[in-house]
Amino acid sequence: MSAPKEKKNVALFVTCLVDLNRPSVGFAAVKLLEAAGCTIMVPEVQTCCGQIAYNSGDKESAKEIASQVIRAFQGFDYVVAPSGSCAGMVRHHYKELFEGDDTMMVAIEELAGRTYELTSFLHDICGYRPEDVRLDTTLTYHDSCSSLREMKVRDQPRALLGAVEGLEIKEAEDREACCGFGGTFCLKYSEISESMVDTKIENLLASGAGTLAAGDLGCLMNIAGRLKRRGAPMKVMHVAEILAGMGEKPGLGEGDS
């Protein structure tokens, strides 16, 4: 049976962290996109967006990986990632990576124009609003730097979360500040990263919320890992999981039991 014509043909860019660490975020994204009227495909040759190489100065590797992404996501109406960081890499940085390469630029511009971060895609393009999703908790939302500043995602996740019944959003202070993840930054400059994540955590805890949500798994793993190390009781979830009605499952770093 073929899909009705108006269905958007969406390729899910799973992203490397979701694929390896928290597949449930990918399945939450699929569930949400389907509910929003999309047909989902998951191209098999995808691995990563290449940002690790790009930000480490290894431009050649980044270019090869980017080329792989560009090929993998040809022919879909949209490419959607449950991450502002990876979507931002595809939408904004591939152009810089191939600056001066006119043959590549056509494909890059075309891909950039149809690549979205998940919550902004659901909200802005699909006009989606969660229905019959309930989660009785207080929640604070962390804006990842890439989502906020590269992809201009700020109000969309909050609007979607606002439709979850029983959920109360408590905004934290200085919510636009970086959590100190920064990809390999948190490995290379761990002490500075520690100071940054601690500042972030103080603000998150002071919000009084029981749950933290964000749209980027990198930030979430960093914050959850530090919360666990400090023994601070705050549940950490990807925003897609909450919106897809999976808010009851264990948060990051909580195990199965």
Added chain:
Amino acid sequence: MQVTSRRFKDSAHEALHDKDIQSAFSKVKGGFPVARAKSAGELPEFEDLRDQARDLKNHILENLDYYLEYFEDQVLLQGGRVHWCSSYAEAREVVLDICRDANAKTVTKGKSMITEEMALNEHLSAHGIEPIETDLGEYIIQLAHEHPSHIIAPALHKTKDQVTELFHENHGKYGFTERITDPQALVNEARSILRDKYVNADVGITGANFLIAETGSTVIVTNEGNGDLTQSLPKTHIAVSSIEKVVPTLEDASLFLRLLARSATGQEMSVYTTFSTGPKRMEDIDGPANFHVVLVDSGRSDLLGSDKQDLLRCLKCGACMNHCPVYQAVGGHTYGWVYPGPIGAALNPHMVGLEESRHLPNASTFCGRCEEVCPVRIPLPKIMRHWREQAFETQVTPKPERWGIGIWAFFAKRPKLYRLMTRVSARALKLMAGKKGVIRKLPLMKGWSSVRDFPAPEGTTFMDQWKKQQREGK
């Protein structure tokens, strides 16, 4: 000044464990950024002005030779002199010669980053001329034999108690023997000492926020008025400026002035904005008899036409560091050379060498706040990334890092192998975590586990689960 950027990690460690530094710099975020946001928000055309300022700076940089020569012509017409210096050494000698011609024993100084770059104070002192910093912050750190930790608030790292001690140690010779702690009293004490210095100085040296080509004027902005006294009381005024400070007209200067203080401190204008045009004329009541402008290149013209030319748009407002979470965490001295924060991370590698300063462009999360607030929209993260690329290409990046990226990229470029690698990793990490849900020690990722637990993977990758579902028809 000695470059200590190689010690970045050690300096960061020390700064992170220094209570005074932590208390001083953690306060930055509640101060300048809040004031900037308010002041920018109150000016509806603020974002448009930023675009105009960026475009105008670009135009100036594309015609820099023209405007500099235009500026020189006008300075000469006004009776002043212009000295072109390609290096710090040359600029130091020029300034020293002028001071010697004036038989100078003491010189007063307004706040200036370029003289900090060229280590002018050390040079003058070594030749028997005493430089006296007159900006209060600069005065404090001069007493402490330190360097600025912020480009507009140089003594940001100093606590009130430290200032009390410094003044107590140094002001006895002026008859101030009491140990005072009240901030206003401290200011008054410094002021009364500096008054005499202004009057007795043989030469006054200032920087320049702008050089105006059409009038041959130099412009400084201050909040203390110290610059005015420095440049108008002594017989000789030397304005030292880097070459990119030139702007075509007074009108153009006003565009930048509307952005400068708002971006820096959140003020609409600094308290004093002072234009100096040539030496004292016959009919002038006061002013210097001699007016010199020392133009310093020192590597700047090498940036023209490069992928880092945008750096030359910098107005030196400090907004990038005010908003930088790394700067807020480690303070200014950690960066190890004149410019701290994002502008330092992007500029210093050019000025002192990438090998010396490779940490600076790497120690950023690319959070993007610096670019978001830069009044002339310098793409600071992009320039830092270019340094990373250069470091990688020229093997300045340490081998373990290169290997790490290499191994990861090897798999990322081969989806089938990558699937196998992630399948094994997801299972192994899950096993390591057991029921706890976290791994406390990761031998190959100590940078992670020295600070955080590692949230364990769910165990089977998304791709494997997805394929299984597809095979089973969901």
